[in-house]
Every structure is written in structure tokens, then in C-alpha cells.
Amino acid sequence: MEVIFRIKRFDGGSSYWDEFKVPINMTVLEALFYIKENIDSTLAFRAFCRMGICGSCAIRINKKPMLACETQISKLEKETIELEPLKNFNVIKDLVTDFEGFFKKQKLAKPYLIRKSKGEIQQTPKQLEEYYKYTLCIKCGACVSACPVAKRCLGPAPVVAAHRFNRDSRDEGKEERLKALSDHIWHCHFVSDCSEVCPKNLHPAEVVQKVRLEVLKFNLGW
């Protein structure tokens, strides 16, 4: 059994659609390799771990940002499948987008443990669970692709990263971080599309709301 992949190509100058027949019994990523190795070796896409943990292969599959490696073609239940690069990123070539800006924005949120104290650290499993879920962001950019205001602000991922450290019992830098965020998180109008597409189900939209509230309280000195 086969399906049709309609792929949005871009060669640096023009953009166009290309079609390929691929077997159905594989993941979208495997099918991209199938094309590259057997049909058209000029096709460009990113792929590394192929197990849903490195965050390289997020693309839009039938308009929805998803990880190509985790998506079984058969589960899409379509005969024609459209593949496009992520939105809100500049396209470099075919399905490959420019992530430099994405990673630069991460830095603004101070996504690291800030800790001056020395000595042995204790953290109970309960304290760990307070923030653990938010450590799972793989920085794939799916949330940014879905976000209607991402170009004007930080985008959801850095806020999730900040939140993760704000909740970590070992951290001593929450104030610093809230201050750093305070200019960057007001554009969100809670469309919540980011939560729909996050492959790790981190509900970035909810996190953005929580962090906003914290920034507000902080600014008001509560």
C-alpha cells in the first residue's frame, strides 16, 4: 500500500510543491529517508534520534506541527499527505527552517538553575514532581509554529523553560527570571494552539498564563 506525499519544496529562490509515492507502513520520517535514498536525494529535512527525544524533525503534517519520527503514516488515515516546514521560522531549504533565532530567544528567559548556596542538595520526589513535567520540552518548535503571535514575542517554549526553573526547589533565581520575562509575555491571547500541538503534552498555553500571573504579582510587589 502506498500514499502520496505532497511536499512543499524551497530551493533558496522559489517554492513549489512536489509529489512522491511512499509506502504506508512506516513513519513519516522513514518515508522521507525513503524518498531521499531512492527517489530524490536533493530533498532536505532534519532528522537525528528518530525516537522523539531530540526535537529535530518537527514539520507541518497536514497543517499540524508534529514530529515526523513519531508519526505513523497509517495513523493519519489519508491518501495524500501534505508536508510543509514549520511556520514562523524562515525556511532554509525544503522542510528545513532556521532555528538560530529560536535558540537565542530561549536564552532571554534565563532557562538555567540559578543557585548561590553551596553544599549538599536535597530534593524529595514530591518537590521533583512539582517541576518535572516542564523539563520535558524537546525544543522542537512545534509550539512556535502554531502560535499566532510568536514573531512578536518569545513564543511559548522559553516560557515553559523559565517556569520549569521557577518551580525547582533548588533554584534561587525566580525573581531575576520574572524580571527578565516581564517585557516579553503580554502578546499571548490564549488561542491555546500551542497546547494542541505540543508533542510532549506540556500545555504551554496554560504555563504562559501561570507565568503571566506570577509576573504581575511580582511587578505589583505582592
Next chain:
Amino acid sequence: MKFRYDVVIVGAGLAGMRAAIAIAEKNEDVSVAMVSKTYPTRCHSVCAEGGTAAVFDKEDSLDLHAWDTVKGADFLADQDAVELFVSECPKEILTLDAWGCPWSRTEDGKIALRPFGGQSLNRTVFAKDRTGFHEVHTLYERILQYPNIEIFSEYFLTGLIVENDEIKGLTAIDIKTGELTLFEAKAVILATGGAGRLYGFTTYSHNVTGDGMAVAYRCGVPLKDMEFFQFHPTGLVPSGILMTEACRGEGGYLLNKDKERFMKRYAPEKMELAPRDVVARAMWKEMIEGRALEGEHGLYIALDLTHLGEKKIKARLPLIREAAINFAGIDPVEKPLPIKPVAHYTMGGIHVNKNCETDVKGLYATGEVACISIHGANRLGSNSTSECLVFGRIAGENALDFVLNKDFKLVKEDEFFEEERKIEEIFNKNGSESPYAIKKELNEVMDNYLWIFREESGMKKAVQKIKELKERYKDVKITDKSKSFNTDLIYTIEIGYMLDLAEAVAVCALFRKESRGAHYRLDYQKRDDVNWLKHSLAYKTADGVKVDYAPVTITKWEPVERKY
């Protein structure tokens, strides 16, 4: 384009990032470039699942960790390096704790430990079953805080520039623009990871193609112990995605088609938690002798976790569950998983000493790309991520000492043009061979003849076949003639690297007439300490691979028979 940094680190995995931090922690003025073909958070290390070894248990001792490692290595490890290694592991765990790594914890807030194969006591620190992912993110986050570390992502190493046995710099393709870029450096640290994609059925990420090894090898640096490749017992069928050893550490069983825990016949004491070489051989034997199960993708063994219960699987093995559901359509809470042995770790690598120094002054190697050797003929699970942390730091500190009070050595234009010419030559290739067909055949050779059971005639065939593939590679075709993000070019260069490495693996394996650790020969089934207690060193010469040997350092532990 040309850049100049005191230290250039190639590779932003655990080892490379740890090295960068080690330099920046000690010195704010030394400039560091971290150059890698992926973004740091996309490196292969994020795949490490089970954990990182370090002595914390009160009953445990450094000597015991060292002994387990040496015995696991089938006595081919250098014991001075192992002793250094085990003594530094605990410190690294605590350092990562202070940098934010979400280690799993005991009820009283201490760092938790789990059992792992070949480790006598609970010695594996972990962050659920996403240990490498969390370690990588922790190091990456830390790096953001040092102004003297510059990150160059998606730059692809193509050559080292060496003069009079001293490093001067390197060249890398800026993948985004396609431009060959020169990095002048006083010291270079290679941290480019293993070479697991030599094999077809493998746990490795797509990009783990041994580049750093091949580039160093082409510059005359020898590769050590390349015949030793680790086969992990539990690769998910058919993708090869790893089902961590922690599955068995947490109590999972291996079952054959009679639902027998067959490990009792091979390692009655350690059972499923014997070292990987022992378990993988036992499984392969079950498969060959007709006691495996069979499914649409061929023979397999069952990894049964059902008796662990949903709660434990959720708490301790969440990634495994997610992966099994996504990639095999099976929930391990309900049904056993189809698995079989899978290529998993490159014990061999660039020949360095325990300071991570090569024989080229200013050139260091660390992490999986290097062979120090602490893993000898068989690595113990969870010792590799520890190695990356410990020897990443050591490489960084030594490179720092080296560059202080040193001047840059100018790279001559001609030297750069020569590198550029080599890349152009490949780029312009318009032959009749598909690089991908060559890769596929190479994978088949490795999977058939340099797998778990090896013997003379098969390995001879492999050497011959690899030679043929190398010839065919000369007539390869690069279809993509564009500059920007040309992965056709990048993959083809990688395949060229792999061919060189495969040849070294095959020749060293053919020469070593004994069975030791992961190198198991049907025609020489015993370890032979009289003739073969020595490291292989493969040199690339105009007439092919030349193999030399070097002694193994023994401090405390004379080789004895290995029983589990």
C-alpha cells in the same frame, strides 16, 4: 570564512559540552568555540536512557566499581584510567545536581540508584529513563551562562590541519550556507561521538557516523580497539530503538518461545543483569538454535515487563512505554516487547591516554569518539555517560593548560585551499553510484560478518567487500548541486568516513585471533591472554590498514576467568 579561537571543541554532546564548561569555569579569557553538526540539544547523548554510574551506596566502594569495570571489559581496560575514572564519577553527579539536573530521588531527598548489568551494587544514578536527555539539557543550560563559549551549530567537520605533529586548526562546512570555514585554534578537542551507524540494526541516531574518528585517522592518528563493538541485548524490533537495560534493572525478564528465562542457563547468578556481551550472545544462541519467537519482522526474544505493573512502569520507565507504544504499537504494561540484540556502542576510538591527549600536540579526544580505554572489550551500562562527564572535564582542563601562554600557529592559505579542493572534488562527483546504495551494502556487511558471532571466512569476506565498496565510492554521484543545506553532500561525506572506519573494524577483528568481551569468534572461542592481552592500533596508510599493538596497563587486577 575564518574564525580564531583558543580552543575549538568539535561536538556538542555530553563530552563536548562538559569540556567547554570545564574551560569556562576556570578561565574567562580563553575563547572557546563549540562546533557541531547538530544543535546541542539534538546530539545523540539525549538518547541515553538508563543512567550514569557513580559510587554513592554506603556498601559500595571505588575499588569495587573499578573491579566491575575491569572485569566487564574482559581485562582489556587500562586500569590506571579506570581508577581515575571511578574516583571522579560521584563529583560529576553532584555538580550536575547543582546545575539543575532532575535526578530521580529517594523518599528522603537523596539521589536514587538503580541496578545495572555487571555492576555489583546499585550504582546507576538516573533521571527516570531519560537520563541523557536531562544531562544534555542541564549542560546546555549551563553553557548559556558563559560569555566565552561561542556555539556554532550545524557546522560539519571535514578536516584537521596539522603541521609537525601539532594542531593548527580545522575546517568545517557551514551547513546553512555550504561554505567551507576555517577555524584556527591552539587546541582542538574532538568529541564527535561513536560510529554506530556502520551497522544497519542499531540504536544510534542517524548522524552517528564516526566523523571525528575518520578525520583523525586520515591525519595519521591511530584508532584503538576498533574490533570491539557493543551489542545491546534489547533493541526494539523492527526499528532498533533502545529499550534500556533499566527495563531489566527494574526487574524485567527475557523470555524465549517456551516462556523460559533462558539466562539461567548462561549466567545463573546475574541472570538478565549479566554484562551485555554475555546476554547478547545468549540471546543470539537462543535465536540460532530455534528457541526464539517469530513475527512479521523475523526472529525475536520477548522482554517481559508486565509483572512490574503500571505504576512502576509509569514512574521509572515512562519513555520506554511511550516509545514502545509509538514505534511497536505495544504497551509494555499489557504485553511483552519484541526485542533482539542491536549495535549500540563503539568501544574503540581515537587512541588517547588518560589525559585525553593524542600524539598530535594540542589535539584531544573525549567521549565515545575516544578510546582511553576504560571500557576495554566490553563497556558496562551507565559507564559511558559517566565517562563523557569525567573525561569531558579532563579534556577541557588539559586543553586549557595547553593553550595558556601559547601562540596561534598560522594556517597557510594553501593548507586551506587543499581542504577546499578535497570538498569540491566530492561536491562535483557525477559518477554512477548512489551513495545510499553503498551505505546500505556496508550496513549489510557489518550486520552479517561483524556481528555478535564472528569467524575467519566471514571477516575475510567483509574486508574484501569493504574494499570493493571503497572503490565504488570513488564513482559516486552527488545529485544535489546547491550550496545551502546540502544534506546529499554531507551524507555522502559521512559515508566516506564510515567506509574507512569499517575497514579498520574488519581488519582489526580479523587479526585478533581470540574471543574477548564483545569480540566473539566461533573459530577461537577462548580468551588468549598470552598472545592477545593488548590493544590494537589501526593506522591508515597508502597500502591500507596497518595494525600495531600496545600493552594494557594493569595496576591491581590480574586477568582471571570471567563468570557471572
